[in-house]
Amino acid sequence: xxxxxxxxxxxxxxxxxxxxxxxxxxxxxxxxxxxxxxxxxxxxxxxxxxxxxxxxxxxxxxxxxxxxxxxxxxxxxxxxxxxxxxxxxxxxxxxxxxxxxxxxxxxxxxxxxxxxxxxxxxxxxxxxxxxxxxxxxxxxxxxxxxxxxxxxxxxxxxxxxxxxxxxxxxxxxxxxxxxxxxxxxxxxxxxxxxxxxxxxxxxxxxxxxxxxxxxxxxxxxxxxxxxxxxxxxxxxxxxxxxxxxxxxxxxxxxxxxxxxxxxxxxxxxxxxxxxxxxxxxxxxxxxxxxxxxxxxxx
Numbered sequence: 001x002x003x004x005x006x007x008x009x010x011x012x013x014x015x016x017x018x019x020x021x022x023x024x025x026x027x028x029x030x031x032x033x034x035x036x037x038x039x040x041x042x043x044x045x046x047x048x049x050x051x052x053x054x055x056x057x058x059x060x061x062x063x064x065x066x067x068x069x070x071x072x073x074x075x076x077x078x079x080x081x082x083x084x085x086x087x088x089x090x091x092x093x094x095x096x097x098x099x100x101x102x103x104x105x106x107x108x109x110x111x112x113x114x115x116x117x118x119x120x121x122x123x124x125x126x127x128x129x130x131x132x133x134x135x136x137x138x139x140x141x142x143x144x145x146x147x148x149x150x151x152x153x154x155x156x157x158x159x160x161x162x163x164x165x166x167x168x169x170x171x172x173x174x175x176x177x178x179x180x181x182x183x184x185x186x187x188x189x190x191x192x193x194x195x196x197x198x199x200x201x202x203x204x205x206x207x208x209x210x211x212x213x214x215x216x217x218x219x220x221x222x223x224x225x226x227x228x229x230x231x232x233x234x235x236x237x238x239x240x241x242x243x244x245x246x247x248x249x250x251x252x253x254x255x256x257x258x259x260x261x262x263x264x265x266x267x268x269x270x271x272x273x274x275x276x277x278x279x280x281x282x283x284x285x286x287x288x289x290x291x292x293x294x295x296x297x298x
Contacts, residue, residue, distance in 0.1 A: 047062040159255075
């Protein structure tokens with residue numbers, strides 16, 4: 001009967017020490033990655049930590065390629081006795097890690113597994129960095145777009161306001177509102193019509209808001225009075241528009257108002273002027289009729 005030779009105590013101790021070195025290497029890299037250092041610092045640091053974890057540390061050379069840069073020892077790329085692992089991100093190999101011996105040596109399965117684990121951790125870290133960069137870029141674009149839209153809204157001569165569909169409190173109040181009504185956006189945001197306008201006016205505004213939200217369509221209000229902060233009454237032509245969310249239900253109410261006070265005054269003045277002109281014209285025709293002479297001269 002064949003007998004299986006058990007490893008010696010020395011062999012067991014050497015294998016255990018090797019495994020401890022591998023685990024220490026992975027743990028060190030994991031801790032360093034957790035600190036989120038720049039890749040230009042992390043990759044050369046990893047290249048220095050790998051050789052002590054290998055079977056022949058004195059013969060081991062490590063090179064890491066990423067984003068057109070080379071970290072570690074370039075010689076590792078050319079040596080024939082090597083293990084190469086790629087950094088796979090979204091199906092693309094964006095970098096590689098080369099671990100090589102300067103003399104012909106076989107890599108243990110444990111060493112290959114260690115290097116594969118390191119490559120996987122680097123890949124995950126790079127992917128996270130790229131994701132954060134994309135989010136930061138999108139946030140920057142969104143900030144620029146928001147600033148652009150705010151600038152447009154604030155410089156439109158018409159009054160523009162936005163209310164939350166749930167409680168009808170203001171969430172947007174442009175400069176035209178401030179200038180005409182005398183209420184700053186700091187005063188208005190988070191409050192409702194009832195906080196600023198006479199009760200009958202506020203109730204009228206709220207009733208129209210609810211009509212817009214219930215009907216889910218634009219409502220045109222040709223003429224509505226509104227009292228300013230100084231007590232002056234102005235006339236507005238207002239359109240109210242429901243802004244729907246992804247679920248199809250109104251999320252906001254958009255209001256666009258035009259101050260038509262001066263136009264209405266001009267129209268009233270024109271009508272009065274036309275009425276006076278008609279009266280004067282009628283009187284002149286009567287006077288002409290009275291002074292027309294007959295053929296006999298009478």
